[in-house]
Amino acid sequence: MSDNIKVTIDNITVEVPNGTTILEAARMVGGDVAPITMCYYSKLQGSGGKCRTCLVEVSKGSEKDPRPMPKLVASCRTGVMDGMEVKSMTSERVKDAREGVTEFLLLNHPLDCPVCDQAGECHLQDLSYEQGKQGTRTDFTRRTFAPEDLGPYIQLHMNRCIMCFRCVYTAEQLTEQREHGVLDRGDHARISTCISKVLEHDFIGNVIDVCPVGALTDKTFRFKNRVWFTKPVDAHRNCTNPKCCGEVRLWMRGKEVFRVTARKDEWGEVATASNGETGWICNECRFEKKETADWIIEGPSQIHRTSVIAQGHYAGTVGTAGKSEKLIDKVIGKEPIYTLDIHKVSEVDSPNVQLSQIAGPAHSTDFKNDIKDR
Helix, strand or coil, rough: CCCCCEEEECEEEEEEEEEHHHHHHHHHHHHHCCCCCCCCCCCCCCCCCCCCCCCCEEECCCCCCCCCCCEEEECCCCCCCCCCCECCCCCHHHHHHHHHHHHHHCCCCCCCCCCCCCCCCHHHHHHHHHHHCCCCCCCCCCCCCEEEEEECEEEECHHHHCCCHHHHHHHHCCCCCCCEEEEEHHHHHHEEEEEHCCCCCCCCHHHHHHHCCCCEEEEECCCCCCCCCEECCCCCCCCCCCCCCCCCEEECCCCCCEEECCCEEECCCEEEECCCCCCCCHHHHHHHHHHHHHHHEECCCCCCCHHHCCCCCCCCCCCCCHHHHHHHHHHHCCCCCCCCCCCCCCCCCCCCCCHHHHCCCHHHHHHHHHHCCC
């Protein structure tokens, strides 16, 4: 006798094991049916149930009790029942509730996307764009905090934090001694360390990967580049740390490795490594190995969800393991070519000057001789 049960989400019926949550079942369906999550993380025990971005409407409880649930429920914390019917994207109640939750999450969040390193891969940015409102009813001063250094590699911007607690769970479950957590209560609650301690564990860099916003940033990457200008490639190395999977994603521009992160799955979570374990990586791989010679490059990363990162990368190119030099030289390492013919729209620049052959940005000195001739 099978232990699987049937659940219908947005008119799509799937068969799932008993004990599955609505969110897990929605992810089996895939696409827009699966709600965005800001606090739930399948690799972290105890996560979920805090942000309420995954609210759904249960229009039918089960075959035995078909009554609908009177209130919207958090899909990450609610188990499915046999015959349950759920509305996610097809419910106006859910849409209105998610708009309210998004507005609440943005209550104190600063509008600093233009200077935030998380821009382009921020889950809150995606949520506000897809399910947020155009305006805001905030008419009071947002709470502000000064940036806080949490050691040599991590900086905390508490202004951006939405109190999802992912970083706290990560430090609790991956390190022997957690040095940071939630201080104070209510609207004074904040993430910090006690007596200005630093985060020094070999795996503490993973708090950057689990943060859904730009609250925890990589100090070795800050303000160096925009994520959509870099090209992600999958790579690996034989790491000496037995707990590190050594499988990473390199973010490159030209032949330079700008940052190293863990690989992510289609839900924005750290992906499962080839050995079946969660693909956490150590600080050495993340912060210290910034040369292409340190890695065996496998090929271009596959960005599953709609993202600015996935736009225009590796068009018509297939990367294979063992051909990393070819991939770097012919795809990643290409010099930029200026395709705009500026001479058609400007009478200042000379058509005799080829902008693509100028080393670096063009300056007035590059047209000095031409100006004299005029």
